[in-house]
Amino acid sequence: MKILLMGNPNVGKSVVFSRLTGAHVIVSNYPGTTVEFTKGSMHLPEELGLSGETAEVIDVPGVYSLEPTSRAEEVALEMLKQGDLVINVVNTTNLERSLNLTLQLLKKKIPLIVALNLWDEAKHTGIKIDAGKLEQSLGVPCIPTCAITGEGFKELVSKIKEAKIGKYEYEEEERWHEVGNIITEVEEVIHRHHRFRERIADASISPKIGIPIAFMLLFATFHVIRFIGEGLIGYVFEPFFDNLWAPLMLKFSNILGGDGFIHNILIGRLVDEKIDFGESFGLLTTGLFVPFGAVLPYIFAFYLILSFLEDSGYLPRLAVLVDNIMHRLGLHGMAIIPMILGLGCNVPGALSARILETKRERFIAATIMAIAVPCMAQIAMVVGLMGKHGAVGLGIVFGTLFIVWIILGVLLNKTMKGESMEIFLEIPPYRLPYLQGLVKKVWMRIIWFVKEAVPWVLAGVFIANILYTLGIVDVISKYTAPLISGLLGLPKEAVGALLLGFFRKDVAVGMLVPLNLTLSQLIVASVVLTMYFPCVATFATLVKELGIAAMLKSAAIMIVSTLLVGRILNLVIGNW
């Protein structure tokens, strides 16, 4: 059996999905589109009178209507044809908008159950719904639920067998009217004064208070991420690698005879007869330390905070606050989402540019993200490398990238044909994230990172090793010296890092470690490494998302702006 979850956006549909399905969840693209949906499975328990079999549950993209106004809504309509049963997740706090969809679903003649979700929130805001009456008027089961606490879910599942094809008839033009009639019959609204949470909600989106709050949040976020990341590295990962893994690898090194091709590939070079996770560059030493010891703690911290911000409902507010700035870059407020996701990893950042309506917007957003937004893996390595010099260096790196981001956006907006779309979004009330859902989300993202990133890190370390062992870096660095040293003021060996930056930026930063760069060189190298080209995973994603022609254009912009910015930086701070 195929069960579809359908409802408006922001009605807690994904939490309902989490509740119904087990741990095994697949996110995939609808064939031929860029629209994503989530698929899972649920057991239909016999003790509730069901078949005892397993049903497939599909979390259909949130829609307001079955008259499509976007690609996601078209996909939802397509998926509807393949389902056996629909659980219509309704926002009890906004029955009017939800019922508009419900009535349209009833016309599709597919077995339906209605989950009156956010039941508790409705109660708090003074909305009382007579579920029995609603069930009578619609002719399908209507069950009050609260996905966060799990209230009503047993009943919801047991009612699956009672799902019915609704008999509700109405004229299409009269739909809003019909919705109004039903609401007068089943809903009672008691006026409540503004609660504290609502006041905060209103304040956080007003320009005067909202913008300072946004800056404070940004500041706090950086500190929390650093605190968690550094804490995990200092107390968990470094001790593990230094005290357990290093001695083990040293023994292994002895077994392999301390030298030779296989030894150098797996263990790398010993520094003072010891393993140095930064400089050894073997698959089992640096290859494992970079993704797990240095990057993963920050990735975890970042996704924890990001998922919290997403689930709490803050991001739409941020989108409204930055809308103005984004318009200067030819984008609208929602384009902040690819930028924020890009800070975690440029791949999801590039993918999320899909939420923008036009090709032009997607091109600008993806290009300035790929150029000026460093990913968390790279940030983690740069922080590790530059940390001993204090915050000034980091400030210059991020400040420069931010300025580049703005200037490039403004230039692209001025030079590209077409105009900006306007922001249009619902602002959900603040909600306390559902812990289990949050944990699941962070877990899925970590798994994703490990699967996507670790192979590339290993490949990068392997290739770096080969390049050095065969002396290829030396050969290339001879030819690129005028560019690297003359223009950017970096030692000619830094070309190795730039070559490897195509594989993984974190590995590339790692390759700067043995070069003993000065602070100004570190700054130039970090900025150049961020800008000059995306890593291979991002590159592949961008080709897929933008097309090869647009990607080439984007790449040309990257290389030109990198040389320009690198040169300017070198001129300004090179003589420190």
Place this chain on the structure above:
Amino acid sequence: MEKILSELKPKEKGKAMSEIVSVVKMEIGQTGKIVEIHGGAGMSLKLENLGIRVGKEIKKLNQQAMRGPVVMAVGKSQVAIGFGMATRVLVEVGKEEENNENSSNG
């Protein structure tokens, strides 16, 4: 925009206590009833799906600086729409005092 307003004005002259303005011209915290939405079918449908349609009461919650988006409450939910879109949603607002400000708009 100005044209639309001036076309509407004569009709409204009889109503001494109300005025028709676009959402952009509403004051923060003011409520009004939507009387007209100027836009293509796509835009109207999008707005309608979020509950913004002729006959609905809305309350303007805030507006970002420099032609920024407008946030308004429709029933129990909040919606943000861009400045341009907001100029095309016309609402009837109750006017407490009639003054010569009216004529300067038309």
